[in-house]
Amino acid sequence: MDDHRVSPACAVLMARRDPLPKGSPRVPSGSSPPENPATMSKIDADLMTDSISKILAYAEGKEIKIGKDAVKGKKRPFQETIELQITLKNYDPTKDKRFAGTVQLPHGPIRNLKLCVLATAEHAKDVASLADPRVEARTVEELKKLNKNKKLVKKMAKKYHAFLASQSIIKLIPRLLGPGLNRAGKFPTPISATDSVSSMVEEVQRTVKFQMKKVVCLNTPVANVSMNVDQVRANIVASVNLLVSMLKKKWQNVKTIYIKSSMGPPFQIFF
Known part of the structure; x- marks a missing residue:
């Protein structure tokens, strides 16, 4: 496990994706x-x-x-x-x-990030073809099973360093998962229908x-x-x-x- 010792002048503040106050650049x-x-x-x-x-x-x-x-x-x-x-x-x-x-x-x-792709059936196939144990896919059907349970969503957010999502699924996230990913600072990066999943994964990494x-x-x-x-x-x-x-x-x-x-x-x- 990494031991994030810091410089004498600086306490650690890990980069996150939390929402910013209104008006922040x-x-x-x-x-x-x-x-x-x-x-x-x-x-x-x-x-x-x-x-x-x-x-x-x-x-x-x-x-x-x-x-x-x-x-x-x-x-x-x-x-x-x-x-x-x-x-x-x-x-x-x-x-x-x-x-x-x-x-x-x-x-x-x-670094070796563990990523989750909230995927359409097509993008889920692309994730499987990567054969990369660090990248997993979850379909809409799997997300529905979480039933917006705060504990389960929080557990999923902790499991992965970052999330990506098919463009068509982005708008469904609040209804499927509630605000959990956003609160964790891990709202997904969108993947369009023409995007390559492998290139998007590399971009996030x-x-x-x-x-x-x-x-x-x-x-x-x-x-x-x-x-x-x-x-x-x-x-x-x-x-x-x-x-x-x-x-x-x-x-x-x-x-x-x-x-x-x-x-x-x-x-x-x-x-």
């Missing part, structure tokens, strides 16, 4: 801001590359240098994620507008979300330790660009940025 789902040299110049490129290299080496069980100390890494029996931990400043979540935005990262999947709630720290997975340095760096750049674009005062609202693997030490890349 959103970045369109699936938006992917281009790399902005002016934005990323705030982060030392060499420092970021060195930090990523150490994270990957540590995850391989190699010895790395942290300051003057030599630290022996440890290879885990599971795939660790690489997390971005950001602390904000000059931002009052009780007064300033909250925000949320999603970005499809260049490289994925980020490389999508991350930032959402400001009641604290000024954000923590979200942006890569995993099986990726190479360039892939991790590209995902970090896309994630940071999205977050900074949503902040009222841009970089003036950013206090610190750390990156770390699930079980490894944090590395500060913005001071």
Whole structure:
């Protein structure tokens, strides 16, 4: 099981999909801001590359240098994620507008997500053809059996990291399941009749979300330790660009940025 230890400056706030207060700005789902040299110049490129290299080496069980100390890494029996931990400043979540935005990262999947597709018969066949144990389908008939039971819907919401749904089923969800998925921050991503289920699954697996709630720290997975340095760096750049674009005062609202693997030490890349 992942041990999500955090940087000294930041308490963990996992990215969720909870509804936002009325009037809060959103970045369109699936938006992917281009790399902005002016934005990323705030982060030392060499420092970021060195930090990523150490994270990957540590995850391989190699010895790395942290300051003057030599630290022996440890290879885990599971795939660790690489997390971005950001602390904000000059931002009052009780007064300033909250925000949320999603970005499809260049490289994925980020982590092994367990997904559920609320599917038409055709999409259910597509899910079966994937032969992927992480992706399951539930038909309308199966959803009807839940009978809007709050405990059963909550149990289903906890079982999966994210949901997708055939476009024709989206409008039936409130009647079939009530508000349970929405309250859990897991309202399904729609799949149109022309969408490929496999491509939509891949899209969800490389999508991350930032959402400001009641604290000024954000923590979200942006890569995993099986990726190479360039892939991790590209995902970090896309994630940071999205977050900074949503902040009222841009970089003036950013206090610190750390990156770390699930079980490894944090590395500060913005001071």
